[in-house]
Amino acid sequence: MTSPAVTDDTIAIQVRDLSFRWYKGDTVLDACSLEVPKGEFWMLLGTNGSGKSTLLRLLAGLLQPQSGYIKPLPKFGFVFQNPDHQLVMPTVGADVAFGLAEENLTSVQIRQRVQEALDAVNLLPLIRRPIYALSGGQKQRVAIAGAIARHCEVLLFDEPTALLDPDSQLELVSQVQRLVKDRGLTALWVTHRLDELEYCDGAFLLAGGKVVDRGDPQRLRQRLMGG
Numbered sequence: 001m002t003s004p005a006v007t008d009d010t011i012a013i014q015v016r017d018l019s020f021r022w023y024k025g026d027t028v029l030d031a032c033s034l035e036v037p038k039g040e041f042w043m044l045l046g047t048n049g050s051g052k053s054t055l056l057r058l059l060a061g062l063l064q065p066q067s068g069y070i071k072p073l074p075k076f077g078f079v080f081q082n083p084d085h086q087l088v089m090p091t092v093g094a095d096v097a098f099g100l101a102e103e104n105l106t107s108v109q110i111r112q113r114v115q116e117a118l119d120a121v122n123l124l125p126l127i128r129r130p131i132y133a134l135s136g137g138q139k140q141r142v143a144i145a146g147a148i149a150r151h152c153e154v155l156l157f158d159e160p161t162a163l164l165d166p167d168s169q170l171e172l173v174s175q176v177q178r179l180v181k182d183r184g185l186t187a188l189w190v191t192h193r194l195d196e197l198e199y200c201d202g203a204f205l206l207a208g209g210k211v212v213d214r215g216d217p218q219r220l221r222q223r224l225m226g227g
């Protein structure tokens, strides 16, 4: 097990030599290391079962590794594949406000945060819309607005476009690209859709429990397309 010699403030997400296995299960991560620079949008690719979701859950502190180092994340938001599993309130505005319940804000501040966050994802006109009347892509944008309202610095996405049609898919990924740039956020986005690679700053390929390739998304795209 190693840990970084110095704290590097330019790195928002960092794991070093991370190892994880399920109880009585196979090893999922085996001395896995990766770093995402602050203010960048990186993607994580790998075949089904390669450990992408496990890695995100470790980062989020939902699982504990057997060994290795995880740099504590700043305030973060987690967006899952199925938005129906994370939107809990009946309307758009109420759902974004719900995440602020523990922030000790006045009702005026809550309203401002909710409006600003919904504006950032172009959903302000739908603030009173019932959640059930949204498209899948709009639901994902409500989940992102929840993280923006809480002033999260890091966004973790676990295949957020898997249930979306191609138009909503590209709308979501390009919106996240813009949010990351405009707000100086850092995002790690798990996907298996290679056409999304053109929106990110860099990508990791996870295989055999390790990051086996990293860097330029176009090069990874070529590699994975067999080019």
Ligand SMILES: Nc1ncnc2c1ncn2[C@@H]1O[C@H](COP(=O)(O)OP(=O)(O)O)[C@@H](O)[C@H]1O
Residues within 6 Å of the ligand: 022, 025, 028, 046, 047, 048, 049, 050, 051, 052, 053, 054, 055
């Ligand atoms: N709750 C669990 N208990 C035991 N094994 C699990 C559990 N969740 C996932 N796994 C196993 O861990 C491995 C990695 O899974 P996962 O991280 O979900 O992969 P990916 O997201 O890349 O498809 C797989 O072999 C999977 O079967």
Ligand SMILES: [Mg+2]
Residues within 6 Å of the ligand: 052, 053, 054, 158
């Ligand atoms: Mg997964």
